[in-house]
Amino acid sequence: MKIGLDIMGGDYAPKAAVLGAIEAYRVLPAGQSLVLVGDKDVAVSILQENEFNPDHFEFVHTTEVIGMGEHPTKAIAQKPDSSIARGYNLLKTGEIQAFSSAGNTGAMLVGAMFSVKTIPGVIRPALTAIVPKLKGGLGILLDVGANADCKPDMLLQFGLLGSLFAEAVYGIATPKVALMNIGEEEEKGNILSLAAYPLMKASSQYNFVGNVEGRDLFGDAADVFVCDGFTGNIIVKLAESYYVITRKKGFNDEFFNRFNYEQYGGSTILGINAPVVVGHGISSPEAIKNMVLLSRNMAESNLVEKIKQAFV
Known part of the structure; x- marks a missing residue:
């Protein structure tokens, strides 16, 4: 190779x-x-x-x-x-x-x-980012910047791309796929998430587990977190700052050390x-x-x- x-x-x-x-x-x-x-x-x-x-x-x-x-x-x-x-x-x-x-x-x-x-x-390729989980392991966030504006069927496809990536490259069996939203309820969200939810729920190609909120990103609610590239880029840039802040504050923590981008290499184009x-x-x-x-x-x-x- x-x-x-x-x-x-x-x-x-x-x-x-x-x-x-x-x-x-x-x-x-x-x-x-x-x-x-x-x-x-x-x-x-x-x-x-x-x-x-x-x-x-x-x-x-x-x-x-x-x-x-x-x-x-x-x-x-x-x-x-x-x-x-x-x-x-x-x-x-x-x-x-x-x-x-x-x-x-x-x-x-x-x-x-x-x-x-x-x-x-594939309607549009997506960029991924890795997010560490508090109890160990990792999650996958996409899109994180390739598509600032998305349509509902693009988010549907991102769920499949992320699921296949999680399983093939990181060995996560039957990855749980979630839609990033402002609430867990099915009727919550903006026009994009409200339209994407039923499409993702009806899909038989991956294990959709519903909506999650920002506070769920580092937990076990899901393995793959789907959002538009505008939202995803803001999330990943905020997450990257955690490692920098801990270093500037002078303390060492195993969880926050896993926010160091160097460990993950970069974003895949799926x-x-x-x-x-x-x-x-x-x-x-x-x-x-x-x-x-x-x-x-x-x-x-x-x-x-x-x-x-x-x-x-």
Whole structure:
């Protein structure tokens, strides 16, 4: 298996990405290798500075970089030799089996739509985030930013995407899927949640358990939490702040330590024809390593094929 990594994406690229690649190499088993996509000369220099043999990696040299603040669609179209565009081309042609980047999230989403494309039947891909549970284990929240505005049938599909992801990648048997809302009662919510609820309740493709509130996010009420991308992004950014606040306050707590984004690597893009992970822009080498491993786990789990079968 060949795993592609964009080494030019992220606030601390390429150094953080290359150092993360070294850490990933050290834990990848035989038969799994990394393809570094970006400026080869700079990457080799960083590797040599850290006394690491460049021959442990394959390289795809690129001459362009998509900045974190660039317009996604324009950047993908106008920079065909960028690390993101080239990485997606490798994924599309099967030269790599998974791809990850801590670069421009919008460009990663647009690149996915233009190259590997959405799985037939999926209305819109979704971004996921991991949330720790108080008693151990984890939950999955989606969408967390790919779709700020959603229609009811999109939330219906997010439930299925999240359920398949939870089961295939994290081994959660018969995941409990819930709809994020302002109350547990079926008649509660805005127009979107009121319309989505009966669709999700009628679905036989996953284990829908009804509405949950924000206070249920870190408990055992559900394993998969469904919401629109606007709501999800606010939730995940708030959750990320918990770890930062505990550090600033000077106390160490096992539960709040699990809010550290580095442990989870990044957000998967569910609903496209290949395993792709988008990392946090401030990703450290540890986060890069875990981003690579998550994309590998997606490929190993055969998640994309399972989603295709579910949407036939």
